[in-house]
Amino acid sequence: MRPLPFRVDAPGKLYVAGEYAVVTPGQPAILIAVDRYVSVTVTEAAPVDGPPTAELLAHEHGVAATEHNSCGADYALAAWLVMDALRAERGIKRIPADLHFSSTLRSDTGEKYGLGSSGAATMAVISAFNELYDLGLTVIEKIQLGMLASIEISPKSSGGDLAAGALGGWVYYQSPDRDNLARVLTDRASVTEALTGPAWLPMRARRIPTPADVQVLIGWTGSPATTDHLVSQATNNGDGLNWGDAFLRPSAANVNALLEALADEKFPTIHAGIRTARTLLARMARGTGTLVETPALTSLIETAEAFDGVSAKTSGAGGGDCGIVLAEPWVDPAAIHATWRQHGIEPLALSVTQLGVGVKE
Template identity: 45%
Template sequence: MIRRRAPGKLFVAGEYAVVEPGNPAILVAVDRYVTVTVTDPVEAGVEISSDLGPRGARLRWRDGRLAPHAGLTHVLSAIETVARLLAERGLPAPEFSLLVESGLHDNGTKYGLGSSGAVTVATLAAVAAYCRLTLSDEERFRLALLATAELDPKGSGGDLAASTWGGWIAYRAPDRSAVRELARDQGVEEALRAPWPGFDVRPLPPPKELALEVGWTGTPASTASLVSDLHRRPWRGTPAHQRFVRTTADCVHAAIEALERGDGPELTARIRQARQELARLDDEVALGVFTPRLTALCEAAEAVGGAAKPSGAGGGDCGIALLDAGATRDIARLRERWASAGIVPLPIRPAAEGNQR
């Protein structure tokens, strides 16, 4: 039996701009996990069970793909990506039973903590280990990004990086369409070795003397739908779009430097700026980033001396706030204000490690 788990994530700064290759974002892994367990097969093929979907769905390999399709597209794409690598090495497609268990949902409703990324990373790590593949963190990340790029090349992959490395990270995305085509044209093995222009990830120190508070709006949102919607808008490529990407990148750079210096007040100021940039984007494009509850979440934090913003694409899901860690009364007041506004304070803390046993 092989078991691997991967943490969820929160975006701290850089949303939307990070989808442009080479642009920075800050993320933090959180102590809620997706766990994937792989065991020997009872029958031929691949059996997939999940506490979020089908139980005991049995699939067969056909020309490198698993059929019939049984939902859980990120799980299937991760398995198929490992199978592509095995095929290039002259090895057969694997057969096994796989179980997915998620701590990133509430009775089947997602919190917005990167469940798609976490299940991709955990599945890939578990299946690779079952197949006796020895992979570095970066190789696991690259395979996970290839798997998700087959489904939607617009996603930045920041969630995958947080789930792989854990902790606080600075992340820059590669050109996902380019790396997908690289793998299709020259093979997965070559895509693991070749340079990925724009890609970078490095650890960051956690903020000093600041508490990270997380509030859930109770409303799930689709990051893929919001990002796809933005890509379809004529706003892309305009001076306003270029200004958003540039000012957001400057904000993220300043926030990274604040983390590295241990400058809490400067980091708090950059979180406020990041919120303002997202609000300007929302005003210009009418994307629906800020819902009434996300606005209330941010205003409640400001009222007690903190700084807050949506985490991720917005439209629901979660928001984050940074407050003085020693101001326990202010933290308690924030949680009370959130509860009064219908926002659920989540007992979430940063996860120091990425995918693990």
């Protein structure tokens, strides 16, 4: 057991390529972890009044949820329940501890930037319990446990945010067969047993080398997107799209080509990969009636690509939120940022963090 109090930080994420396709088991995506965080401070339990909040998940809240087999719609509480079940299966006595949350994944007015706050909160809780009970979890086990919690709230969640938060840096990810994973909360399946089985075989999660000369610029349109709604719409309205031939296979080929280009820092191929990813997302959006690239995001992309040495696209579910730019080392970020501001787009002061979730020493 780590002495109380202690703090765990989990970074946010952005998709570079492969979003939407990645919800299909085994389909690849590339993400980055960014230096904005959900932080969880673990303290000795104290009496509380009222339900869980965005700032506090008390020991009493978790115990009550366990007794009533309810997790509501809160990712942090779902993670608490999964980890408490794992603790019980390992025969470890429950330690009364409260979890205090803070986040830099929102704007000053409280709006989400689209940096994966739910996944970061999930990963922070899992890592906090790993430290609290000295569970010795591997990075992959943390991602798996995060997935077991997340699918109870959002069955279509790919888990890419969990992988980026767990690993840090640039991340290659493929999702498991979520439809066939055990439901450890609703069905009371064993957490220990749920960590194994064929449903995990399509999953891959690994760090990839950081391209040293690639600049990553992020713009925010100020329009928070509802990821679950957009992904559900795209996957449920796919009758107008040949998913395999028109989207999934070309997306996988493009991600793998981009992976090689990033490793070799071949900028023409990098730019081609980013633009192909944008084209494929537009094709998917037309075929499913999903709003991915809003007018504000189109403005973000086109104003950036007016500069030489730049490629840009939406990042994540679209429908608002962020756009991402990959720029060559000689490009002046300040010029792009100034143009964005003229169009009402906020440049975000973000960098790729090499640190995955862990204790803040």
